[in-house]
Amino acid sequence: xxxxxxxxxxxxxxxxxxxxxxxxxxxxxxxxxxxxxxxxxxxxxxxxxxxxxxxxxxxxxxxxxxxxxxxxxxxxxxxxxxxxxxxxxxxxxxxxxxxxxxxxxxxxxxxxxxxxxxxxxxxxxxxxxxxxxxxxxxxxxxxxxxxxxxxxxxxxxxxxxxxxxxxxxx
Amino acid sequence: xxxxxxxxxxxxxxxxxxxxxxxxxxxxxxxxxxxxxxxxxxxxxxxxxxxxxxxxxxxxxxxxxxxxxxxxxxxxxxxxxxxxxxxxxxxxxxxxxxxxxxxxxxxxxxxxxxxxxxxxxxxxxxxxxxxxxxxxxxxxxxxxxxxxxxxxxxxxxxxxxxxxxxxxxxxxxxxxxxxxxxxxxxxxxxxxxxxxxxxxxxxxxxxxxxxxxxxxxxxxxxxxxxxxxxxxxxxxxxxxxxxxxxxxxxxxxxxxxxxxxxxxxxxxxxxxxxxxxxxxxxxxxxxxxxxxxxxxxxxxxxxxxxxxxxxxxxxxx
Numbered sequence: 132x133x134x135x136x137x138x139x140x141x142x143x144x145x146x147x148x149x150x151x152x153x154x155x156x157x158x159x160x161x162x163x164x165x166x167x168x169x170x171x172x173x174x175x176x177x178x179x180x181x182x183x184x185x186x187x188x189x190x191x192x193x194x195x196x197x198x199x200x201x202x203x204x205x206x207x208x209x210x211x212x213x214x215x216x217x218x219x220x221x222x223x224x225x226x227x228x229x230x231x232x233x234x235x236x237x238x239x240x241x242x243x244x245x246x247x248x249x250x251x252x253x254x255x256x257x258x259x260x261x262x263x264x265x266x267x268x269x270x271x272x273x274x275x276x277x278x279x280x281x282x283x284x285x286x287x288x289x290x291x292x293x294x295x296x297x298x299x300x301x
Numbered sequence: 302x303x304x305x306x307x308x309x310x311x312x313x314x315x316x317x318x319x320x321x322x323x324x325x326x327x328x329x330x331x332x333x334x335x336x337x338x339x340x341x342x343x344x345x346x347x348x349x350x351x352x353x354x355x356x357x358x359x360x361x362x363x364x365x366x367x368x369x370x371x372x373x374x375x376x377x378x379x380x381x382x383x384x385x386x387x388x389x390x391x392x393x394x395x396x397x398x399x400x401x402x403x404x405x406x407x408x409x410x411x412x413x414x415x416x417x418x419x420x421x422x423x424x425x426x427x428x429x430x431x432x433x434x435x436x437x438x439x440x441x442x443x444x445x446x447x448x449x450x451x452x453x454x455x456x457x458x459x460x461x462x463x464x465x466x467x468x469x470x471x472x473x474x475x476x477x478x479x480x481x482x483x484x485x486x487x488x489x490x491x492x493x494x495x496x497x498x499x500x501x502x503x504x505x506x507x508x509x510x511x512x513x514x515x516x517x518x519x520x521x522x523x524x525x526x527x528x529x530x531x532x533x534x535x536x537x538x539x540x541x542x543x544x545x546x547x548x549x550x551x552x553x554x555x556x557x558x559x560x561x562x563x564x565x566x567x568x569x570x571x572x573x574x575x576x577x578x579x580x581x582x583x584x585x586x587x588x589x590x591x592x593x594x595x596x597x598x599x600x601x602x603x604x605x606x607x608x609x610x611x612x613x614x615x616x617x618x
């Protein structure tokens with residue numbers, strides 16, 4: 132754990148904020164039964180806690196994108212639900228430049244989804260390059276590398292309950 | 302309207318070649334997963350999709366007492382072609398469009414031992430597991446073509462171009478496909494000029510710095526539309542009204558209506574650049590401009606090159 136600095140967001144703060152977000156989303160969607168589209172892998176814990184806090188009906192589905200060996204972006208897992216005519220809420224762990232999410236949203240627009248919105252647990256707007264339909268933000272964070280609560284570095288630290296600042300060893 | 306069908310074996314680099322062709326041609330790929338995600342749910346439920354995945358004979362069952370799943374797939378593929386050129390990956394599309402005039406049917410393969418080696422290498426699999434996976438994949442593809450379309454998977458006469466990727470790279474394969482496509486379209490009086498754009502925007506543009514080209518390639522891969530230095534903004538004038546200071550941001554993201562200025566200067570030399578950007582914002586408040594510094598730029602480039610992104614905070618990883 133010697134790569135980890137301070138706790139940036141504690142588990143108590145995370146859970147409290149998620150409860151607020153869940154209320155907002157319940158109010159936003161009401162009876163519309165949105166599809167919560169969980170982007171793998173980073174947002175699984177966030178989505179899981181958010182879903183369990185929500186009281187309105189919703190559907191869970193998953194999607195994964197990644198870069199191939201040539202650096203080209205590819206969809207590695209398509210949602211299994213038919214998105215046509217549905218309200219879709221994309222669940223992201225963190226947004227930086229927004230390029231990946233922009234690609235995903237553009238792809239989703241071709242599926243006939245009625246409405247596409249984005250919720251992110253963490254937002255680092257300092258490096259944002261594109262406009263995104265982000266309707267709910269958990270926390271805005273400064274330009275630091277963070278791990279924990281789903282966020283990883285080389286698949287490590289995802290299972291930490293708090294969010295930490297990560298630094299490379301000198 | 303043209304169609305490119307690509308039939309490939311596992312480990313043949315067929316998926317990579319299809320993706321690169323799609324990027325170069327600006328044409329979408331339609332594959333089996335897309336049909337399961339977007340088309341079949343309109344006519345069947347999860348059980349039906351499970352049956353289609355596991356039993357190829359199920360394609361001949363009817364879903365509305367008249368139309369079979371195979372006919373539905375054929376119908377959807379033909380509908381897709383009406384909206385523009387397409388790349389069809391697998392699905393027996395080379396049989397469905399066998400007689401279409403503006404079509405190239407490509408088969409991509411490689412020797413078994415090379416495909417095996419690639420699987421072991423890419424997926425970090427032990428030899429026995431990779432071998433089992435490869436044999437199962439070949440069997441399933443062979444079965445699919447025979448049971449759904451009633452033809453022999455290995456019938457080479459159904460393909461216009463066969464590429465063995467034993468030594469052929471992804472780029473060379475794309476060039477071979479481009480050439481074959483251009484030749485076919487010329488014969489069918491199609492406007493082959495469209496294929497002269499067989500380069501990504503980044504590849505057909507001139508840049509002052511390599512880092513700008515690299516950034517442009519990343520934008521291409523994310524499907525962003527951009528222009529290089531399209532606008533110069535005057536910032537200062539002398540007494541006679543001549544421009545004495547101006548800035549031409551490196552990139553303009555068209556759909557985002559946003560300019561991006563890149564810099565790889567060390568922070569201590571960046572003050573002047575920052576001042577210019579601030580002036581731009583003050584004098585042209587309607588203009589969106591982002592200054593991307595060395596740290597952010599390198600993080601983006603590094604992330605793009607790596608299979609596992611590490612630097613920029615893990616978007617969708």
